[in-house]
Amino acid sequence: MAVYTEVSDDALDAFLEQYRVGRALSCKGIAEGVENSNYLVQTETGPLILTLYEKRVDPGDLPFFLGLMDHLAARGIPCPTPVRGRDGETLRLLAGRPAALVSFLSGMWPRHITPHHCDRLGTALARLHAAGRDFPMTRRNGLGLPDWRPLFDRCADHADEVHPGLAAELDRDLADLEAGWPVGLPTGVIHADLFPDNVFFLRDEISGLIDFYFACTDFLAYDVAVCLNAWCFERPGELNVTKARRLLDRYRATRPVTDAEVAALPVLAQGAAIRFLLTRLYDWVNTPPGALVKPKDPLEYLHILRFHRGVDGAAAYGLA
Amino acid sequence: MAVYTEVSDDALDAFLEQYRVGRALSCKGIAEGVENSNYLVQTETGPLILTLYEKRVDPGDLPFFLGLMDHLAARGIPCPTPVRGRDGETLRLLAGRPAALVSFLSGMWPRHITPHHCDRLGTALARLHAAGRDFPMTRRNGLGLPDWRPLFDRCADHADEVHPGLAAELDRDLADLEAGWPVGLPTGVIHADLFPDNVFFLRDEISGLIDFYFACTDFLAYDVAVCLNAWCFERPGELNVTKARRLLDRYRATRPVTDAEVAALPVLAQGAAIRFLLTRLYDWVNTPPGALVKPKDPLEYLHILRFHRGVDGAAAYGLA
Structure with missing residues (x-):
């Protein structure tokens, strides 16, 4: 849930x-995104999303983000398209914050994940990676392996x-990941x-x-590992291998993966688990009482981390 | 800010x-209303508001609220119109909560109140009171004079x-109000x-x-007093008499008020101040850490309460 900055x-x-x-007909703060303030603006020409970038986003990164969405949308990826102003710019100031207007996307994110959702996600993720191949800008992953220890x-x-015992357990995992990262x-x-919650479906298709x-x-397969963790586990930490297989099979059908990527999947998934575990843990212990944003439970990711730690190879995820 | 119940x-x-x-094209939790969960649903036939009634609303009161909106909308008041289902009903269950679908209203609530806003509000409030005259249902004010002391x-x-000293100060005010309530x-x-935040304007007119x-x-003039407090004070507790005069003059131009109502305005305004002071105080001391809803500052209303306590008569509000 967001909406931190009021817009008059x-x-x-x-x-x-x-x-x-056209002019605004209405403007409602929406519970979408946790890093920024988001408004659904009904204008005379239709609905748009207005995003105000809050302090957790580095303004220096905004040209990358907006440029990427523009690039991907032009290649048919159903992502928000930044709207250009009369001056050709997509980024300007509003209420003292960097702000952008982007296209409105229909659909709702799925609350109950089915293998069908994972199937469609696999294709969409591979298409996203393919469409990003000729994007000229780069941005270092600010939450990658070198950032986890700090x-x-x-x-x-x-x-x-x-x-109890979490600190020692994470310390060992980090050492293993630092030693074994591909x-x-x-x-x-x-x-x-x-x-x-970042993937909208409409009538069973990704919208x-x-x-x-x-x-x-970063490594494309790391993105696959993030999705594997976020879409294919039942709580607490039980992999639904049907979902995993559908996700991975559809991904591979659109973007062939290398043997090295397949072999690295367990360690990438372990890394993806610790990345979200750590940020959730950080938010959990640092969220002031009365904060508007309710922190997510870090322990969900401890169970996922433990699953991957016990895995021999990518066959555990249903990969043939 | 609301959105307490997730809808799949x-x-x-x-x-x-x-x-x-028609079917849903999207559904976004919106930061509107503090008592209920509100969603802006884009359907194939246009935008609608979906409200799920949370535990602070008594389900037994819902026929009154929905019936009133239906009644007022039919008389041209720009309020949400409950949408009837195929069965003719406006109220049903969703995600275990009573829920209703109502019409979407354009406009934004004014962040910076001007005398012009108060002018339009005065007319709208009087029209609301007139339109409600033949509404057949009644509902006791659950936050009226008899409820303040408990x-x-x-x-x-x-x-x-x-x-410091707030308890004694409120105790005296309550005794005064109990003795002098009209x-x-x-x-x-x-x-x-x-x-x-409950009044939308579009192009300078109420929408x-x-x-x-x-x-x-309850007393119609009590509603005027609530608005006087909510729209015409500059912080901390300084009355903008231009705003007050515009509100009251426009109200009187549409619904003539009695001498008794004019004479009672200071005590009604004092009561309206203590009502919001008390509920804010209650929320302030009872909001658990980490709650999604940030409680409002009760002291804003202490300043308003003190203003009215020092008032001789309605002339202080700019009434001739």
């Missing part, structure tokens, strides 16, 4: 005058309050946060991929 | 099938933590919570009055 009616009117979208150090003291896998633009604000340049 | 895509589809509004008793122990004033349906979930049967 006057400020919105002045903002919209810089575009060719993040852990900032919340390790409180880890055992969340779960090198040289196919690299490109990844979404890096393609959870179910939108949203929230590209963690997108970066 | 499947549950929404099944719910909408009971109406003639509410105070439930948070008095913590009042001085919010402001009787026999013109009575009818009142909104009882017509704050700026919507929303959130009728405190509506009840």
